């Protein structure tokens with residue numbers, strides 16, 4: 097496979113990985129909204145625990161790791177980042193670091209639910225659900241338009 101096709105193949109895998117990562121970052125807070133309204137120890141709460149654990153461990157975390165590995169490969173393996181006109185990449189990286197910290201917070205909140213120790217309200221999770229949405233919009237415009 098020539099370099100050009102390999103670069104496009106890696107970029108395609110990167111986009112597949114970030115779609116999967118975003119799916120988890122957008123759906124997990126939504127599960128927390130309804131889990132926060134379920135009675136601790138109830139059958140509903142126990143079902144949510146299984147859904148949250150599988151969504152985080154089987155999809156969201158592996159997709160985050162793949163997004164980083166493939167994204168950094170594009171940046172430095174194919175010379176996309178060459179020290180000229182890279183402002184978009186620095187801004188994107190800063191936003192993706194915030195997205196990764198949000199992922200970490202989701203993992204902590206999941207552990208609290210698993211131990212029946214959640215203290216956050218359904219409203220709290222509705223509000224934080226907007227964070228990955230807004231970051232996703234900014235990241236996609238930055239990487240496709242490369243404004244600076």
Ligand code: HEM
Nearest residue numbers: 111114118163164167168170171176192232235236239240
């Ligand atoms: C996790 C760390 C990430 C790194 C290091 C990274 C890095 C990169 C790089 C270097 C490119 C190639 C740009 C080009 O060739 O023009 C790229 C493409 C892309 N990235 Fe990321 N990215 C990351 C996360 C994300 C996230 C979270 C999203 C979406 C929410 C995203 C969406 C995209 C899209 C849509 C493209 C294709 C752009 C195009 O073809 O014009 N990336 N990424």
